Amino acid sequence: MHDTLPAAILVATDMSPRGDRALARAVDLAAAFGARLAVLHVVDEDLPASLRAALIPQAERLLAEQVAALPAAAEVAWTVTVMAGVDVAAIVEQAEQRGAGLVVLGMHREHPFRGIVFGTTAERVMRSGHCPVLVAKGAYRGPYRHILAAVDDSRAAGRALAAAARCWPQATVQAVHVDDVPAPLDGLAGTAFAAEPRPAWPAHLAPALADVEAATGRRPALLVQPGDDVADALRALADRFAADLVAVGSAAGNRPMRALLGGTAERILDLAPCDVLVVPPG
Structure with a gap:
């Protein structure tokens, strides 16, 4: 996704309001990218066979009606699949079978173990399919306009930054590096993104910069945020910049996303006031 x-x-939707947000975002992205769209709903395989048999065709009909009612659906080649299984395994399987370059999920805020369940889902999708995951947390309000991308010295962070810049060229992309060493904060005076980049990126951020310049032909603005809590820093900056998307890499050992089941990643997903794009190392 960072290259094309x-x-x-x-x-994947659970047909709740949270799933509806993901569905609306996915249809819009498919239309914008000229991509095929596969809509998936998983019925619990532990339900009695007679109940599964009744639920599957009903869910197929309702989902097809829901997709068709979305304005951008007429521009998209889409299919609906309802299957019995375990949601994590089914998402991974369907993403691989369909050659998905992006998986869109809703945020399961009401589940008492949402961090564990959602983290496991996203981790297995990326580990098994090397596929970026977009978490639709908020109501759909059109294309992304302000993107906050966490960068460090890893290639995964560069891939996330490049993917965000390539997929949403109309958006302003602000690169953020959270550093333990205090540094000046450029562009924090107002609510808009910094208009100009720092004079020079730190040398250890060269891989991320090379990725985004190769993908887009331009250099994003860089803001160095002092601190040691990546999730909290991204939350505060997303609020200040009115960001509608936060993009992060997911490589093990990557400072913004040390491990998808680790506390930092779960806290980013939980604390971010907007959608989150998680890009694997490749």
């Missing part, structure tokens, strides 16, 4: 736009997108 995804040719296929998989959106």
Whole structure:
């Protein structure tokens, strides 16, 4: 996804309002990217067979009606699949079978173990399919306009930054490096993104910069945020910049996302006031 736009997108929905947000976002992205769209709903395989048999065709009909009612659906080649299984395994399987370059999921805020469940889902999708995951947390309000991308010295962070810049060229992309060493904060005076980049990126951020310049032909603004809590820093900056998307890399050992089941990643997903794009190392 960091090199090209995804040719296929998989959106998994539980048919709740949270799933509806993911569905609306996925349809819009498929139309914008010219991508095929696979809509997936998983029925619990532990339900009695007679109940599964009744639920599957009903869910297929309702989902098809819901997709068709979305304005951008007429521009998209889409399919609906309802299957019995375990949601994590089914998402991974369907993403691989359909060659998905992006998986879109809703945020399961009401689940008492949402961090564990959601983290496991996203981790297995990326580990098994090397596929970026977009978490639709808020109501759909059109294309992304302000993107905050966490960068460090890893290639995964560069891939996330490049993917965000390539997929949403109309958006302003602000690169952020959270550093333990205090540094001046450029562009924090107002609510808009910094208009100009820092004079020079630190040398250890060269891989991330090379990735985004190769993908987009331009250099994003860089802001160095002092601190040691990445999730909290991103939350505060996303609020200040009115960001509608936070993009992060997911490599093990990557400072913004040390491990998808680790506390930092779960806290980013939980604390971010907007959608979150998680890009694996490749």
